[in-house]
Amino acid sequence: MTRVELIFVPAPEVGHLVAAVELAKLLVRRDERISFSILIQKMPYDTGTAAFVEKLKKDDPDRMAFVDIPAPSEATMTELRSLSRTAFHEAFVSHQRTVVRDLVTEILKRSESSKLGGFVLDMFVTPMIEVANDFNVPAYVFFTSSAAFLNVMFYAQDLKDNKNLEISDYKDSDIELSVPGFSNLVPAKGLPSVILDKGGSDMMTSIARRLRKTKAIFVNTVLELEAHAIKSLIDDSNTPLIYHVGPLINSEKGEPTSQKKKSNEDIINWLDRQPCSSVVFLCFGSKGSFDIEQVKEIACALELSGQRFLWSLRRPSENTEKREMPKDYEDYNGVLPEGFLERTSGIGKVIGWAPQVAILSHPAVGGFVSHCGWNSTLESIWCGVPIATWPIYAEQQTNAFQLVKELGLAVEIKLDYRKDVIGDVSPVVTAEEIEVGIRRLMNGEGEMRNKVKTMKDVCRKALDEGGSSYSSVGQFIQEVIDNIN
Secondary structure, three states: OOEEEEEEEOOOOHHHHHHHHHHHHHHHHHOOOEEEEEEEOOOOOOOOOHHHHHHHHHHOOOOEEEEEOOOOOHHHHHHHHOOOHHHHHHHHHHHOHHHHHHHHHHHHHOOOOEEEEEEEEEHHHHHHHHHHHHOOOOEEEEEOOOHHHHHHHHHHHHHHHHHOOOHHHHOOOOOEEOOOOOOOOEEHHHOOHHHHOHHHHHHHHHHHHHHOOOOEEEEOOOOOOOHHHHHHHHHOOOOOEEEEOOOOOOOOOOOOOHHHHHHHHHHHHHHHOOOOOOEEEEEOOOOOOOOHHHHHHHHHHHHHHOOEEEEEOEEOOOOHHHOOOOEEOOOHHHOOOOOHHHHOOOOEEEEOOOOHHHHHOOOOEEEEEEOOOHHHHHHHHHOOOOEEEOOOOOOHHHHHHHHHHHOOOEEEOOOOOOEOOOOOEOOOOOHHHHHHHHHHHHHOOHHHHHHHHHHHHHHHHHHOOOOHHHHHHHHHHHHHHHHHO
C-alpha cells in the first residue's frame, strides 16, 4: 500500500498549533493511507506551546511524527530581532526554508513506500510555499481563523492591488465598508488593528497574495455556521478551493502538572455545586490580560450584577518586547478591590489558567465573556454556551462583529475594543458597560440562546458521516490520493 506523506508546518502559537494537530488527527483517522510529519518551529520567546508539544511527542499518535526545526544561529536571531514585529515573523520563516528542505528530504528517505502528497502550511508560514514548489507538490494552507476574516484579508488585498487603496487609510474614518462575505456593512473602525495598522496591513495583504497561489485552503469552520462567508469565497474565481473542515476542538492543551491537575479538579468540583446554567465564565485567551484599572472595573461589574461567576484572571507580561505570555497571579489581593474575594466567596471563584473546554462543557456554565478568539468561539458554540463579546487582539474584532451582527449568536460588551502588540489600546471598559452585557447574556436574549443551542447541534452533525465537514474532508482525501496515482 502506497502511503501519502503530508508535511505540516503550523505556526508556533498555541491556538494555531492546537487546531493544526486536530486537523492532522482527523485526516489520519479518516484514511490509513495518510501520514503526517509535523515540523515544529522554535521561536525565541514563549509561545505557550512547549507543554503541548511535549505531550504530543510523548503520546506519539499513529502515522504522525513530530520533527523539530533547528533554531537559527544567535547571529541570525540578533539580525532578525532588529525588525519590526510585523516583519519579524515572515523573515524568521523565510530564513528556515533551507533547513526545512533538508528535513523533508531526510523524511522521504526513511520510507520507500510513501510518496510526498503536499505541504499543509499555516497562514503565517506561507513563505514555505517555495519549498513545496521545489518538491513539485501542492501547497495547501490551513487557515485557523474564520471564513469571514479570510474575506476581510482578500478584500484588503483587492483594495490595494486592484484599486490602489490602502485599507489602513480608513483607520480613523467613520466609513462603513461593503466587504464580501458580510450581509451588513462593516464599520472600518471595527476592523482589527492587524488590518488597520500600516505594517499589519502590508503583512496581511502579502499573506493574502500567497494564499491565492495555493492549491486549496482548509478553514476551521462549518458550512452551516458561515454559509454566506464561505459562498463568497467559493464564488470568487481568484480564490483556491475551500475545504470547510471544522469545528476542530481540542480539550487538552498541554500536559497538566500535578498542581494544575489539582486546580482543575477544584474548579470542576466548584462548578458541580452550582445550579444549572447559573455561572458566567470570563476568560480572555492565552494572551489575554488587563491592567489593574480594568481588572477593578470587571470586579465591580461582577459584584453589581450579583451573578455567579468563574473568572480566569491572569497577570500581564512585564516585558512585552520579549513577547512573554501572561502568567498566573500568586496573590489576587494586590489587583482586586479590597474585600472583593470575601464579599463574593459564596457565588464567585477567581482562577488562573483555565481548562476552557471542560468548563464550557459543564452544565453549570450559562454564558461566556470571551475575547472571541476563533478557537474559543468554536468551543463555545460546540458546547452550546452563548457569548458576550470583548475582543482584544488579532482578528477578534471581526469575530465579535460576525457573532453579534451577522449570526445573532452573541451579545455585545464591546465590538471594537483593542489591546495588542501593535500599540493600540482602547479606553477602559466601565463596570456599568460590563454589568449590562453580563445581565443581557445571563438573563435575557432568549432567541440568541436558542440559536446557539441549534448551532451546537448543527456543528456536531457536520462532523458525522454525511455531514458538511465530513464530506469536505473526504473530497480533500480523494484529491490528494488521486494526485499521487
